[in-house]
Amino acid sequence: MAQKDDLAMIRAISPEHAHAILIYLCDNSRILKKARAYVPRLAIQAPGAVDARKRKAALPLAICVQCGDCFVEGEDRLLLDCCYHSGELEVDWDGDFWADHDENCHGPIDTEENREDYPEGFFWTCCDKPGDTLGCRKGKHQADRTKSKKGSFLDEFSYAEKDSSDEEADECHKVVPAAVSRHLAPTKKTSDASSSGKQIFGGASTSVENSPPVHGSTTDAPTKLRVGSSLQKPVILE
Numbered sequence: 001m002a003q004k005d006d007l008a009m010i011r012a013i014s015p016e017h018a019h020a021i022l023i024y025l026c027d028n029s030r031i032l033k034k035a036r037a038y039v040p041r042l043a044i045q046a047p048g049a050v051d052a053r054k055r056k057a058a059l060p061l062a063i064c065v066q067c068g069d070c071f072v073e074g075e076d077r078l079l080l081d082c083c084y085h086s087g088e089l090e091v092d093w094d095g096d097f098w099a100d101h102d103e104n105c106h107g108p109i110d111t112e113e114n115r116e117d118y119p120e121g122f123f124w125t126c127c128d129k130p131g132d133t134l135g136c137r138k139g140k141h142q143a144d145r146t147k148s149k150k151g152s153f154l155d156e157f158s159y160a161e162k163d164s165s166d167e168e169a170d171e172c173h174k175v176v177p178a179a180v181s182r183h184l185a186p187t188k189k190t191s192d193a194s195s196s197g198k199q200i201f202g203g204a205s206t207s208v209e210n211s212p213p214v215h216g217s218t219t220d221a222p223t224k225l226r227v228g229s230s231l232q233k234p235v236i237l238e
Helices: 002-012 014-027 028-040 052-057 113-118 153-172 188-195
Strands: 061-063 070-072 082-084 088-089 123-124 137-139 198-201 206-209 224-227
Touching: 028 061, 028 070
Parallel strands: none
Antiparallel strands: 061 070, 082 137, 088 123, 198 206, 206 224
8 A cells, every 4th residue: 555655646746856856866877777778768759749739638658567668558559568477587596597606706696686687597487488588478558566467476376276276166066957867877776776676765775565546546656655663653655
């Protein structure tokens, strides 16, 4: 929530204030390098190329926080032109890139600076590709860092794992419909019971005897049922 509030405050500042802050931050050589790289990419139209009314109506330019490309924020795009990685950059310890790097002399390897300067010495956890390869996912550009899907691989994996376990649980609790169960082959237990003239009711073995129909009845249903010892009273079928 704090990051979202901070971004909202930055978005609300005037262009003059933003310019002053950028100039100050460019004392850092890394920020200066990034700023210089984006100047020509954002200069889509030279000043004065369009009149003031068109400039006012133009949609603001933005830099995608997922892939780093420039785009027009608010423009309705049908194509998924953002290629990004949903994983994280991890050190490629098995490769040869860091073979001559002595951390005692050259400093630690696992740093954000090395990820930016030497991406080929890292790999993406989402696709196991080197850090300097094009994104393995496609989507829409995103200017809001709080809505970025970059680095969301672990969350996606946990959701997929949960969905998979839910599906397995559903499979275990499925009930075969009666219309289908009628066409299934009988089990050995029920087949044996049917062939011997016995049926299984709640674990009790019963034997059915046919007798003439009860007076006044037009059906041929059995009228007497001899029940095993597990039931206390005989049942008369009418």
